[in-house]
Amino acid sequence: MATTLRTALTDRLGCTFPIVQTAMGWVADARLTAATCNAGGFGFLAGATIEPGQVDAAIRDVKSRTGRPFGVNFHMFQPNAEEVLEAVIRHGVRAVSYGRGPDAATIRRLKDAGVVCMPTVGALKHAVKAVELGADIVTVQGGEGGGHTGAVPTTILLPQVLDAVKVPVVAAGGFSDGRGLVAALAWGASGIAMGTRFLLTTDSPVPSASLKRYLETRDPTLIKVSTAVDGLPQRFVENEELKRLEGMSLPARLAMSARYARHWGREAGLGPLGMARLGLKVMAGDEGGFRTTVMAANLPTLVQRGVVAGDPVNGLLPSGQVAAVIERLESCEDLIVRIMREAGDRLAALAELAAGNSKQGSPT
Numbered sequence: 001m002a003t004t005l006r007t008a009l010t011d012r013l014g015c016t017f018p019i020v021q022t023a024m025g026w027v028a029d030a031r032l033t034a035a036t037c038n039a040g041g042f043g044f045l046a047g048a049t050i051e052p053g054q055v056d057a058a059i060r061d062v063k064s065r066t067g068r069p070f071g072v073n074f075h076m077f078q079p080n081a082e083e084v085l086e087a088v089i090r091h092g093v094r095a096v097s098y099g100r101g102p103d104a105a106t107i108r109r110l111k112d113a114g115v116v117c118m119p120t121v122g123a124l125k126h127a128v129k130a131v132e133l134g135a136d137i138v139t140v141q142g143g144e145g146g147g148h149t150g151a152v153p154t155t156i157l158l159p160q161v162l163d164a165v166k167v168p169v170v171a172a173g174g175f176s177d178g179r180g181l182v183a184a185l186a187w188g189a190s191g192i193a194m195g196t197r198f199l200l201t202t203d204s205p206v207p208s209a210s211l212k213r214y215l216e217t218r219d220p221t222l223i224k225v226s227t228a229v230d231g232l233p234q235r236f237v238e239n240e241e242l243k244r245l246e247g248m249s250l251p252a253r254l255a256m257s258a259r260y261a262r263h264w265g266r267e268a269g270l271g272p273l274g275m276a277r278l279g280l281k282v283m284a285g286d287e288g289g290f291r292t293t294v295m296a297a298n299l300p301t302l303v304q305r306g307v308v309a310g311d312p313v314n315g316l317l318p319s320g321q322v323a324a325v326i327e328r329l330e331s332c333e334d335l336i337v338r339i340m341r342e343a344g345d346r347l348a349a350l351a352e353l354a355a356g357n358s359k360q361g362s363p364t
């Protein structure tokens, strides 16, 4: 059964289906974002990893590939946060996603410009705080999700947040199919957001050697949370590099990060003073702390090696546990069509169940 499923999310974002492609550093580029939007979903461009001076061009690139609304992700502690904010407002971008960085004044500035503010949260208290600060929609990411992630699974966090806030809630962490979409809607969510599933599409920029490693990972327990990379819990496919980092002492990891930071600072043209300013900015943020600040430089270097250079042995592969149940690449178009078809089938089966015409779980 074909279905459309109009929700508060589709109304606010202007997409056809309640399916969001989340921002993934170096992965959610203009092509992936536009492919999602052209297929009827809503894509977020990974603005937090766009080099200073390149944001305008990246947004124009998305616009050249799709006439549909899309979003941009950013972090307040990225060196060019103001550049992203200005570009988002100037281009009339439909929505922004972010973590815990922006204050109420920044959120007000975006909302006054008509930008939908849609943070991602991994804990109940962060959801409540995000709404107090002005969020229009909250994406709730359960612990099974990819990238930086919390400890509470989607099945527990999602209803907790739905009970606590009055804005539309989007479910993330572990979704890949139409069953998941219907389950999220049944909880009361307005849609689903997926990272890993969109990374594993033919529209993804990730090189084939790394995509192969993701697809070969069949055991969800081998997609692990580690704090060894930047000091914060983050989920990765367990590979040679992750094991090496986990086996290193903390001083060795800090020294490695300092080397990467010097290299990165030179490339970004920051100089010692600029680096110190950025460090203080990160430390002042909620997710700060000396250790985390120093180790933050490990992440871009090693993740780019995994998902940009396509080295699944010496680089890192951020991933949700859902990668273990994804067997093949699909285009964004095929993925979204399939999810909507499966959702329609599940809804029809549930309608039969509610009408007393079927007994779910009985052998047929």
Ligand SMILES: Cc1cc2nc3c(=O)[nH]c(=O)nc-3n(C[C@H](O)[C@H](O)[C@H](O)COP(=O)(O)O)c2cc1C
Residues within 6 Å of the ligand: 022, 023, 024, 025, 027, 046, 048, 073, 098, 099, 120, 141, 144, 145, 146, 147, 148, 172, 173, 174, 175, 193, 194, 195, 196, 197, 199, 307, 317, 318, 319, 320, 321, 322
């Ligand atoms: C490769 C990868 C990179 C990510 N990078 C970011 C990022 O830069 N910023 C961010 O807010 N979330 C990031 N995330 C988290 C995703 O946006 C999303 O919330 C998460 O993947 C959802 O869980 P799922 O993977 O189970 O669908 C990343 C996730 C992955 C898999």
